[in-house]
Amino acid sequence: MSDAGVPDGDVYDWYQRGLQLLANRDPAAAATILARAAAAEPGSRSLLEALARAQYDAGRYAEAVGTFRELTVRNPADDYAQFGLGLAASRAGDLDLAAEHLALAVAMRPDLGHYSRALRGVRARRGGETS
Structure with a gap:
């Protein structure tokens, strides 16, 4: 994470990290980073799908x-x-x-x-x- 609380890397890096967190059974952390990525790329279907899965798995x-x-x-x-x-x-x-x-x-x-x-x-x- 950078000093401003923004994850390091670009949106694709955030997406990959979110998927990795989902695979490692950390859906709350995945939802946090995927929400950031989805806000940066609101038109991305794959980001929204991963975010929805993370939210569901986190009980949200x-x-x-x-x-x-x-x-x-x-x-x-x-x-x-x-x-x-x-x-x-x-x-x-x-x-x-x-x-x-x-x-x-x-x-x-x-x-x-x-x-x-x-x-x-x-x-x-x-x-x-x-x-």
Whole structure:
């Protein structure tokens, strides 16, 4: 870190460091550096996705909802962003939002069993809807 509290290197270095922190199971530190990188490069989809994953893994579910939502606004056909938004919303306690986005992810990628399992789990928590 520099004297001004800015990480050393450029945005790509911050992104790589954030991914390394995620891989080393330090999502809170990853979220901090990835947020800095995303602020510097707001148009980067890969930075936003890594930030959303870090926020989710750090238990910062409301923040992850916001970041995954940004990804879905930019590209509504991004099944992973829809899935992430659904998972984060579920953890944040918004089961209606979770079910909506998990259903979209399942519709886009019915071949991914973990998408379907997540949707079934949310629907069960909402009161026994069928899938």
